[in-house]
Amino acid sequence: MAKRIDVSDLDIYYGNFKAVEGVNISIEPRSITALIGPSGCGKSTFLRSLNRMHEVVPGARIEGKVVIDGQDLYGSDVDPVDVRRQIGMVFQRPNPFPTMSIYDNVVAGVRLNSTKLKRAALDELVERSLRAANLWTEVKDRLDRPGAGLSGGQQQRLCIARAIAVEPEVLLMDEPCSALDPISTLAIEDLMTQLKERFTIVIVTHNMQQAARVSEFTGFFNLAGVGQPGRLVEFNPTEKIFSNPDQKSTEDYISGRFG
Ligand SMILES: Nc1ncnc2c1ncn2[C@@H]1O[C@H](COP(=O)(O)OP(=O)(O)OP(=O)(O)O)[C@@H](O)[C@H]1O
Ligand SMILES: [Mg+2]
Numbered sequence: 001m002a003k004r005i006d007v008s009d010l011d012i013y014y015g016n017f018k019a020v021e022g023v024n025i026s027i028e029p030r031s032i033t034a035l036i037g038p039s040g041c042g043k044s045t046f047l048r049s050l051n052r053m054h055e056v057v058p059g060a061r062i063e064g065k066v067v068i069d070g071q072d073l074y075g076s077d078v079d080p081v082d083v084r085r086q087i088g089m090v091f092q093r094p095n096p097f098p099t100m101s102i103y104d105n106v107v108a109g110v111r112l113n114s115t116k117l118k119r120a121a122l123d124e125l126v127e128r129s130l131r132a133a134n135l136w137t138e139v140k141d142r143l144d145r146p147g148a149g150l151s152g153g154q155q156q157r158l159c160i161a162r163a164i165a166v167e168p169e170v171l172l173m174d175e176p177c178s179a180l181d182p183i184s185t186l187a188i189e190d191l192m193t194q195l196k197e198r199f200t201i202v203i204v205t206h207n208m209q210q211a212a213r214v215s216e217f218t219g220f221f222n223l224a225g226v227g228q229p230g231r232l233v234e235f236n237p238t239e240k241i242f243s244n245p246d247q248k249s250t251e252d253y254i255s256g257r258f259g
Helices: 043-049 080-086 102-112 119-132 152-165 182-195 208-214 238-243 248-254
Strands: 005-014 017-027 032-036 060-068 087-090 170-174 200-204 217-223 230-237
Touching: 005 043, 017 043, 017 217, 032 043, 032 208, 043 170, 043 200, 043 230, 080 087, 087 152, 102 119, 102 152, 119 152, 152 170, 152 182, 182 200, 182 208, 200 208, 208 238, 217 238, 217 248, 230 238, 230 248, 238 248
Parallel strands: 017 230, 032 200, 032 217, 087 170, 170 200
Antiparallel strands: 005 017, 005 060, 217 230
């Protein structure tokens, strides 16, 4: 089941530092939303606020509201650990469990969710997830080897396989293709296009072509200066952002006239 995400008046802090300010956005289910903007403007920070990974940092907190399908994500009755299980995330830096085998990495999330699956069903899930992440042929003969033995791009694809294996209703991807070659990048874009039939996907990318290719909606984050909080400057259908954006700073950024 795809879910709708409504964010209102969101400020995000690391201790006293306000990293992101005043975000209002509604993210549609069964769609891909791309987030773009210069380094340090708070894209990763915002993304992590959508599955409560932000609070893992000591002193980190938010003000404002994140509502997922009508439920307050930060409500006092909500367990952040459950949230992190249900809202999948692929991080900017690949983070496979290094000593765990490739196979166990893929099913790690599924096992956490304590689904009791038979070995044959797990085998099938591992193959399906690795194929979707365009990694299967490279690792099928060494599934019992540690995840740390893979190249950077392979590790990134392993993390994508791990994230999709649990079939999350919302999938957050932070520059998932930054370490990938063009073939794997296209495979991941194909995968996202398939997944959005069922899920809600939010992707951070520095690749304008990628945002234009895969997403229905694009948000442009920017910051007024060093030490200032990042803001969502414009949020519009991707077609509009790349043809006729409302804000001049959006136009400057996407046409490379930034800074
Ligand atoms: N764990 C942290 N503790 C303190 N400040 C942080 C932490 N993580 C990020 N920040 C700060 O928050 C701001 C936003 O960082 P963030 O990583 O969200 O930017 P970004 O848009 O994802 O950048 P990039 O495109 O380089 O990945 C930056 O000023 C950064 O230094
Ligand atoms: Mg980032």
